[in-house]
Amino acid sequence: MPKYITKQRKAFLSYLELHPDEPLTAHQITEALQSENISVSAVYRNLCDLEAEGKIRRISRSGSREVYYQYTDADACKACLHLSCKKCGKTFHMGTPSTRLIVQNLAEAEEFAIDKTDTVIYGVCKDCQK
Amino acid sequence: MPKYITKQRKAFLSYLELHPDEPLTAHQITEALQSENISVSAVYRNLCDLEAEGKIRRISRSGSREVYYQYTDADACKACLHLSCKKCGKTFHMGTPSTRLIVQNLAEAEEFAIDKTDTVIYGVCKDCQK
DNA sequence: CTAGTTGCAAAGAGTTTGCATGGCG
DNA sequence: CGCCATGCAAACTCTTTGCAACTAG
Numbered sequence: 001m002p003k004y005i006t007k008q009r010k011a012f013l014s015y016l017e018l019h020p021d022e023p024l025t026a027h028q029i030t031e032a033l034q035s036e037n038i039s040v041s042a043v044y045r046n047l048c049d050l051e052a053e054g055k056i057r058r059i060s061r062s063g064s065r066e067v068y069y070q071y072t073d074a075d076a077c078k079a080c081l082h083l084s085c086k087k088c089g090k091t092f093h094m095g096t097p098s099t100r101l102i103v104q105n106l107a108e109a110e111e112f113a114i115d116k117t118d119t120v121i122y123g124v125c126k127d128c129q130k
Numbered sequence: 131m132p133k134y135i136t137k138q139r140k141a142f143l144s145y146l147e148l149h150p151d152e153p154l155t156a157h158q159i160t161e162a163l164q165s166e167n168i169s170v171s172a173v174y175r176n177l178c179d180l181e182a183e184g185k186i187r188r189i190s191r192s193g194s195r196e197v198y199y200q201y202t203d204a205d206a207c208k209a210c211l212h213l214s215c216k217k218c219g220k221t222f223h224m225g226t227p228s229t230r231l232i233v234q235n236l237a238e239a240e241e242f243a244i245d246k247t248d249t250v251i252y253g254v255c256k257d258c259q260k
Numbered sequence: 261c262t263a264g265t266t267g268c269a270a271a272g273a274g275t276t277t278g279c280a281t282g283g284c285g
Numbered sequence: 286c287g288c289c290a291t292g293c294a295a296a297c298t299c300t301t302t303g304c305a306a307c308t309a310g
Contacts (some may be wrong), residue, residue, distance in 0.1 A: 014227045042266055044299090046265095058192040059190070071227040085242075094236075094240055102232055110213065112251075112254070115254070118252050118253075121236070138285070
């Protein structure tokens, strides 16, 4: 948790708030904040801080060597599961009833306590299915 | 797809087959095959090949900087979802009925076509819940 | 004034690649 | 014998770190 609100941190945070749930690379963020003269190290340090606070999800997987950071607007989505479209990259929030159904089914049928924050379900969204 | 069956590749593949669905680092694999005198580059090259063939899942996420490779024994688990325990690291295969239920629910309630190969559900398994 | 934050450049870690050598078929 | 795979070391890229300078409170 930040103690000083510097110009760089302010820019960094407001950029993330404008792109919630969007998979961003460290490089992308640095580029976007070029006008604010933020350094790569500051970006990484801030990313690490947020990751430690659990406000950012870091992901990398098959198909791309890139590492993505996703700003997850805290409370808004602690109750739901996240759906990520492999085509457009957008993230969707699963409705509460569906989420509950899955959580319950997993608990009952598999005795598995799902972690809603960590899990991301991949697939193809409505719009990209055409 | 391999054209020659070399001693190193044979050792590499049989090691993976002994550790299906287990999250392994490239370093770990190299260490384990030390007696076979396999080089790091050979390990990486073989990992890349399998990843391209879709036989290996590469994953890295918040909480650890490590990159894990998981050998997914092809056909055996194309029909089910994977559960990964955050405590013991083991992977479990979700039963077909439960899987079907989730797939269907996602399709109906969210119009989202889940990709069973890419998705991994994180949480805590039965044994680790105690 | 004091302590947290930044920028820079150097250090690190993990992964990839070029090239000559060696081995499978 | 011809081509693929390997090993080695160098090259790369991304990320982390040390340190001095800066700045918010």
